[in-house]
Amino acid sequence: MSIAVAHGHDADLIGLEAEHPGPAPKRIVTGYGFWIFLLSDMVMFSCFFAAYAVLLGQTAGGPTGAQLFNLRNVAVETACLLFSSFACGMASIAAEERNYLWFQIAMAVTCLLGLAFLTIEFREFADLVARGAGPSRSAFLSAFFTLVGCHGGHVSAGILWLLTMMAQVSAKGFRADIRRRFLCFALFWHALDIIWVAVFSVVYLLGSAA
Template identity: 50%
Template sequence: MMHTDTAPPGSAAPAFFVTDEEGHHSEGSTMLGFWLYLMSDCLIFATLFATYGVLGRNYAAGPSQKDLFDLSGIAVNTAMLLFSSITYGFAMLEMDKDNQRRTQMWLAVTGLFGIAFVTLEIREFVHLFHEGAPPWRSGFLSSFYTLVGTHGLHVSFGILWLVTLMVQVRKYGLVAANKRRLMCLSMFWHFLDLIWIGVFTVVYLIGVLE
């Protein structure tokens, strides 16, 4: 392009891009926007729950919930996610105090609980495959793997996001942009714990009844 963009002498240099990313206006709207994303994610899970609700008792002469699920393992899984929720809460409290080292520590603890959760879930899936209960066995198992797997995938991406933010915080410190990102992840993480309440209640606990 052949423009002559030279500013007239004495005038301020023109700004070609937004230099200050984190105005307080954008922070408020980011939180609202992220909440709306979570609500749309909630609808995805609602459709998967509805699918499970419809197909959950169609075994095609295959194994049922009672044959497959080990509730004490699920209790451990639930505990992992619940602990990770409170440790993320502690990370946010330390972030408010601008204590970077402790924020990072609690984020790391949260990540470890998250990894423990995903590992246990993968182990459960492998175990189910060995028991002769892969997703294609029955309508119940298809809807079960889709619902629980989608949740597990969300947690996995949450861990990836968490690690990314820990690197960001390490590199740039607890600047406003990083705080905003950590708050978004906080909402995401607590939201996943909330979905898990639905999963262990509807799929596992009510599943083994009757």
């Protein structure tokens, strides 16, 4: 009888262990927590998109998107960011394989394409301001500069983060904590790519049509 009770007790313990296998690995916890941050960022951009949609026609007699936007330059911007996301994916593969050389090359390409994107965006903003179409000209332009400028600020922060990751891998190698940080960076960079596709579609394409 006591043996049967002992076996039953052991079975209960095994069942409890199956239901509660213990804490998740740090990589999963880190990724999950960073996804929560990204979702909060998406909520913020959603508010900016909503404000832009409401204020799209509020030009106060000033120029509209169709008169201001240069879709050729925007297409080049989009290509730079899309290819930078691809290069970031290559860096992720190199990090998994612990390939230092290809990791640094892929990250350098990501950085250069990100800088090219920012350069084109900065020149666009400077040109608009020089033409008297700054953020204070109308509610439409205020919403435009806020939405697109906020994304550009995120890209700038991403490039600083990218350079930090390159330096950390160069100094400390592919340690577990550094790989977790790189996972968060890759999620952040790809999220910026997705947001830009929405900006390109909603702000530039629909804005030009309007």
